[in-house]
Amino acid sequence: MANFTLNGKSVSLEVDPQTPLLWVLREHLGLTGTKFGCGIAQCGACTVHLNGTAARTCVLPVLAAEGGDIVTIEGLAENDDHPLQQAWVEEQVPQCGYCQSGQIMQAANFLKHTPNPTDEQITAAMAGNLCRCMAYVRIHRAVKRAAAIASERDTAQVMGQQTEATAATAGVGTFDPRATADAVSHSAAEETSHGKV
Amino acid sequence: MARFEDTLGRHQRAQAATRHPSSQHGITRRGFLIGSVAGSAMLAFGVSGASLAAATSNKASASETLSAGAFEPTMWYAIGTDGTITIHITKAEMGQHVATSLARLVIEELEADLASVEIVYVDSDPKWGYMITGGSWSVNHSYQPLSQAGAAGRIALIEAGARQMGVSVESCKARQGRVISGEQSLGYGEIVAAGLERSFTEDELAAIELKPASERRVLGTKGNALDVPPKTNGQAVYGIDYTLPAEVEARVGKTLHARPVLPPSRFGCKVTAVDDSEASKVIGYRQTIELKDPSGMCQGWLAVIADNFSAAMRATDLLKVEWSKGDSYHIDEAAIQAEGQRLVSTPSRDNGSLMVDQGDPSALIEGAATTVESTFTTSSVLHFTLEPANALAYEEEGQWHVHCGNQQQSLLIPLVAKALEVEDGKITHHQLYLGGGFGRRLHGDYAVPAALAAKALGRPVKMIFTRPDDSRFDCVRSPSVQRVRSGLDTDGRVVASEHAAAAGWPTAALMPSFLAEAVEGGGKLDSFSISGADHWYNVGTQRVWAQQNKVAHEAFVPGYLRSVAPGWTLWAVEQHIDELALAAKQDPAEFRLSLLDAEGRNAGKSPVSTGGAERLRTVLKRVMEKSGWSERDSLPEDTGMGVALSFGQERSMPTWVACVARVKVDRATGEVKIEKLTSVVDAGTLAHPDGAMAQLEGSLLWGVSMALHEGTEYRDGGPVAQNLGAYQPLRMHQVPQMDLEFIDSTEMPVGLGEPGTTVVAPALANAIQHAVGVRLRDLPMRPAKLKAALTEI
Structure with missing residues (x-):
């Protein structure tokens, strides 16, 4: 039992x-x-x-x-409205979607302990979750967005107001997903970094 | 040029002719029918002139014809009385948001509201025509028929709406699901409720002009993908998640769970002894059965059956099986590559055919002022779809049902039918979300053992492969060997070029009837083993050979992996062009511009390749601007920039891609740091721009992953790397900075699922050469290889 x-x-x-x-x-x-x-x-x-x-x-x-x-x-949330789920839709993260439950659960645990993460912290926290479609740019952006949504919601709660987050999806054009990859090099011995939180 | 999709088209037409004998008597006209079926207005392409004639001559109404199922669309839709537009999707959803793009094509011309759309991923049925999702074809192939279908619906709704309102058709317009005339308007649902009956002849359909780009309200606009919400809350049902409803199990029995027991190699193994004494100690274990497979897919297979998959998985680990090994067990990567080397050194009709034949370049190359010759190799690559292979199969009253995500139902069905020894019509495939496709699920082989187990046990069986099972059973991307040689005259102009590529041929393995001639009298070949070598550069007298590496076929089933042949052909072509530029002492980007003269066969054809090589010039020029190419000669030490171009998979549907990679090489370790990837793409009209960007992001990162991190060896009957300990696709911390841009275009939409994949590796190789003067010709580019090459110079 x-x-x-x-x-x-x-x-x-x-x-x-x-x-x-x-x-x-x-x-x-x-x-x-x-x-x-x-x-x-x-x-x-x-x-x-x-x-x-x-x-x-x-x-x-x-x-x-x-x-x-x-x-x-x-x-994770009643009505599927966890800040991460909202951010995942706003940033249109999933492709095949198969890894996304795990990505979201990993990120939720991370944000609970690190409510205002840096780009580097997000990358380190999420490096152990494989996305075979390689939607990494959006996963990273959405984790960051979720932190902002959570903070907006906290503020709204304090103010006794409802906030409505503005939808923003990547359209056509130029963008710089983030700068953190500058600090990263490609190595054959990267197994050790898997799973770190 | 006879290509795969052309062959498929012929196959479809032949099928249609078989189903509807009337069309064999010269009546092949196809019209569009709108009628009421089960309370909704159904809109579909009629299959033949006969049924259309019947419909229009009042012998049978459009409604009656539609109710009888006499239609042959690859897609149709229905409008309910509440205004809901149900779009039936025959394509597999595997991350490309295909339903969103296809719905947008319909909605644009129908002038409906995207919010009123409902999507149904249909079960297999011959009426849908040939069911395949691959080649990045979906949007391109659907553009004309779906736009026409939308426009025909709009015209019929306006006509009926005008009648209902008692106004002239000319006074009406359609917007957001309503027909509007001045102050009056009617919703599409209201019009449908009053009854809708209309047919269009082929001529009438052809006369419909699609909206000019300036009038578009849907295509090219922002908007979310319809399948995203269920992929964020655990509600999306993938093949591995599917369970039979209780009422079905009440009729056909409770589902048994299974894990396959794979033999030591794919072919020729026989089970000689089985001992399940340890396995039987697992709670829930039931039995182990040997699978007898008339289709030949499963040679020497067993299935461990249990009450749940967890028990089957653990029991399999405890099972002791002995096999007599087939010959293929002893074929390794080195043997496959040795055969490839032999084939490309003396390409011939005995082992393949000609893809491009513009005369014999040999004498011109040998007599040229400068000759450049190189050999390029690539290793085995796994699909590694994150959802491992699985299928659920059962029989009810003589009809077999197979539930699993699949990209090519029209191949799966005859295969499973052969295994079960029943007619094709006795198999129905039920589609589910795919946890990654990437070409792996173009084959339905993984449904065979589930079906065989269900047949043997007389009960529904759900079979799941573990990750190592999935890797061992993968239809890997074949290793390849290529030899490319060209001659330059004294002015640095390319006078002649010869390219020979040897690899396993996926089409020869999966559907040999689709092998086709590329040049008249050239012999049959698999264009999926050579596409990309028929590039848009003017290299003078050109000959391209496709050679089939039959040793590879003895070891495994060569598969279609994202973008397929250009994964290796561009690795050779785009490095070879750089080698020629170096030999001609020219800047590699400027050198490319000089070869892209857009003349003759490279001028392009309307509507799909309008502009031809000129559009490749445009993306190249733009990527040079964006990437700071002009600073290339003043980069820091050990830093380099390389460029590569791609045109997607096929000349018949080119997506124009340019990529510049900027890298820094660590000489001590051989590690390559990608400082930036800049890519500019012209894919024509973007049906769903955000989805297009997602595909570009993902496909480029796939390119990075295959260039630096993926790749394995075939040895001892399978790939050496079978799980993430040894096989390491890209992770978030390895993602480079990317600067991506689509060319603003209103040309015909082309594909985006794959084209970004193949441009990265050669761009990186060219950048590495620029950084440190070393050219890597074997893929993937491991640090150890680069380090070794650096010590050699």
Whole structure:
């Protein structure tokens, strides 16, 4: 018997305790927003929050989550209006979209601890999440935008006002996605940086 | 020039002729029908003159003809009485927001509201014609028919609306889903509710003029993609997420879950012993079955069956299987490359055909003042779609249903039918979101083992591949070898050029009936193994050979990987042009401009390649301005700039791309830092500009990834790198600064999914050469190779 809290509700189910949490979520509980990518915790598609920390569920036996508090993409925000989800739409981030639940969950955990991130901090926090479509420019921009949305919402709450964020999507033309890549070089030995948060 | 899409077109027409015998008697006219079906107005292309004639002669109304299914569109739409416009998408959504672009084509001419659109990704059916999503073709191929369909709908709605309002047609215009006459207006839903009946003959359709670019209100404008919201909240359902509804399982049985057990190599293996004593200890494990496959896709395969995939996955790891290995197990990357070297040194009709034949350049090259000759190689590349291969299959009352994301339903269906030994008509494919396509899912091979397991067990089976399973079963991008040689006269002009490329031929492996002649009497070839070598430069007397590397075919199934042949042909062409510029002592960008004379075959053809090489000149000039090319001779030490051009995949649908890379080389480590990528693209009209930019961003970064980070070797029956420990696509911290621009154009829209992919590697190689004087001719460019090359000079 496995017991934990999932998106605010307590869950108990009969399951082989060695089953990775990913498959408990997907197969036993029907929450398929969390994805299977590499199976070795290297791509980040399976990221959820466990006790307030981003966790890779493809290698995590459900036993290790016993009694824990789990949040998946489905439970990130009521009405799917988390600042990151709003920013993801504003910046039109997803292409195939398969990695995006994991990207958002990774970013949500990062922003919780780093509400005003620098470009370099965003890159470092997100470098462990593979996007095979390589929508990295927009993922980066959206994380930054989400931080601004969260801050606007906080201000609005304080002021007792509703704010409406202006939609801005990249159109045709010239843009400079960001400057942080200047500090980055290409190396064959980059495995060590994967997964850093 | 006979190309793949032309062949497909012929195939479609042949199919249509078979289905509708009347069209075999010279009646092939195609009209457009609008009628009421199930309460909605349905708009579709009629299949034949016969049905159209019937519709227009009152023997049968357009509604009756449509209800009978007598239409042959690649696309059609319906308007509900509430004004909802349901657009049926026959294409696969794999990240390109294809439905958004196609809907925009319809909505532009229909003068409807984008917000009223609903998208349906349709199940396979012969009525849709040949179902394929690839080649960056979707928007280009759909532009004319969908724009016409939208315009025909608008005309019919205006006519009917005018009648309902009792005003003249001339007084009416259509905007945002309403027909307006002065102060009066009617919504499209209201008009449909009153009944809509109209048909257009082929001549009437042809007479419809599409709106001038100045009147466009949708194409080229900002706007969100329709598929983004469900991709931000976990609601998008990919193949791997699909489960059968309870009511279906109540009829056909509960779904069993499976993981395939792959043999040591793709071909020729036989199972000799199976021991599941350890596997059976996994809770939920049921059994292991051997798959017998009449289609030949699965040779020596097993499937581990369990109550859930997690159990199947873990049980498979504990299964002990012995095989007798097929011969292909012993073919490695080196053997494939050695065969490639042999083929390009003496290209011949025995191993392939001619792609371009403008005379024999040999004597001119050998007699030239200067001769430049190089050999270029590329290694095996994986698709590595993040969603691993999977499929769910079951039978109900003799009909087989296959649920999975797929790019070529029209290939999947006969393949699965062959495996199950049933007629094609007994297979229906149900489309789902694709967690990446990149050409991998142009093949339906991964649906075969799921279907075979379902047949063996008499129950629905959902099979999922693990990441290493997926990599081992990948239809990799074939390794390639190319030899290019050209002659220059004393003035530095190119007088003749010969290019020979050897690789596995995807089309020969997947659909040999689509091999076609490129030049008359040249013999059949796979244009997907050589496109790009038929470039838009004037290089004098030119000959291009495509050689099929059959050793590659013995080891694996060569696949279509994003942009396909230009992934290797441009690696050679664009470096060779730089080598010629160096030999001629000219600036490589200026040298390119001199070769792009836009004369003869390079003048282009209306409407798809209007302007020809002139448009390549335009993007090149613009990228030179933007990138600061004029400062190229005064860059810091070990810093260089290189340029490369691409025209997408095919001359028959060129997307004009120029890219400048600025790099800094670390001599001590051999590492290449990309300081900036500047790219300028002319893709004609942009149906969905933000989606176009997303494709350009992603495809260029794919180019970076394949240039510096991806690539593996085929050895011991599979790719050596099978997961992210060894195979390392680009990550966020490796993304270079990019400056991207589209040329403002109202020309016919062309493709954008792939063209950016192939221009990066040669631009980087040319920049590295400029920075440190070393030319890398083997892809990918690893730091160790560059370091070794630097120590040699």
